């Protein structure tokens with residue numbers, strides 16, 4: 001059975017598509033199913049933001065296969081781990097269920113890192129923020145991928 005990991009942000013066009021693409025680049029698709037979704041439904045069916053596509057491409061990652069979707073309550077059942085980018089995403093997801101086991105699946109992505117600030121800033125209104133966001137997500141995904149791989153080897 002594959003381990004299923006969901007990346008969540010508000011729009012599912014800037015941060016979580018990057019997180020999906022970056023983690024897919026670090027883990028094999030035979031053992032891991034990785035997806036992303038947004039808490040808002042503004043951009044359903046759209047490609048990721050062109051600035052996320054560009055920064056991913058600069059780092060050798062192609063995210064052009066992704067299309068925006070909204071988080072669905074069924075995702076709590078489907079996914080083993082749900083990583084959110086900020087505390088608004090956390091609150092918006094956790095309030096959808098009273099099930100403690102489901103709520104416990106939800107973690108701030110940067111919780112995995114030693115960054116002082118545990119939220120990935122929303123770069124939607126900041127053309128220069130995308131490289132910084134890429135680096136923050138990449139740091140967290142490196143740790144997550146290493147932990148999963150180590151765990152499997154034990």
Ligand code: 4NP
Nearest residue numbers: 009010011012013014015124
């Ligand atoms: P994301 O960024 O949550 O990282 O995808 C945003 C994208 C779109 C909007 C807000 C944030 N929006 O308001 O349309």
